[in-house]
Amino acid sequence: MRLKKGQKEAVLKWIAAGLESDEINERAAEFTSPFNVSRGQVQFYRRTRQIDIEAIKKGDEYKALNEGLALKTERIKKLKQLATLMESDLFGGLLWTEDVKGVGSGDLAQIIEFEEFNKPEVDAYRGVLDDIAKELGERVLRQEITGKEGGDLTIRYINDWRDHTALPT
Secondary structure (H helix, E strand, O other): OOOOHHHHHHHHHHHHOOOOHHHHHHHHHOOOOOOOOOHHHHHHHHHHOHHHHHHHHHHHHHHHHOOHHHOHHHHHHHHHHHHHHHHHHHHHHHOEEEEEEEEOOHHHOEEEEEEEEOHHHHHHHHHHHHHHHHHOOOOOOOOOOOOHHHOOOOOOOOOOOOOHHHOOO
16 A cells, blocks of 8 residues: 555654554554555665665654753743642642531531641642742762862861861961
8 A cells, every 4th residue: 555645754753753663553543644554664764765764763862851841941940830730729728628527426426627727738839939949950969079170178187276276266
């Protein structure tokens, strides 16, 4: 079966993604104009279009690394949106939530209404703020103390408290 231009491009992309002929046919069945490829066609395209397939792979890798949530600015933007939603929820009156419990059983059972601090959402909000700070590089994950110019740290013990020359100035 001779493929149309759009179908051929789709097959090349699927081959570049590492799909086998049966997986390609599953996707091809859902295509706008469904089609089918043989194992021989797939092998032919792999053999004759190797350069095209490599270019598609590199293009897809570049796109994956340079679009959407792969970009720091996009992650920060999404985290800020989430933080804003949580702020409006929490500071809009849901810092305390209403809850109901049943106490007792039978005729003596009572329903008690009470307010409870919304700790899970506050913790989640704090986590989002922490994630934003980490993305911005404002959280020190580890501190390392070294000596002069990154060398070993030298520790001197002073035995006489009157030896002021040994103290750093």
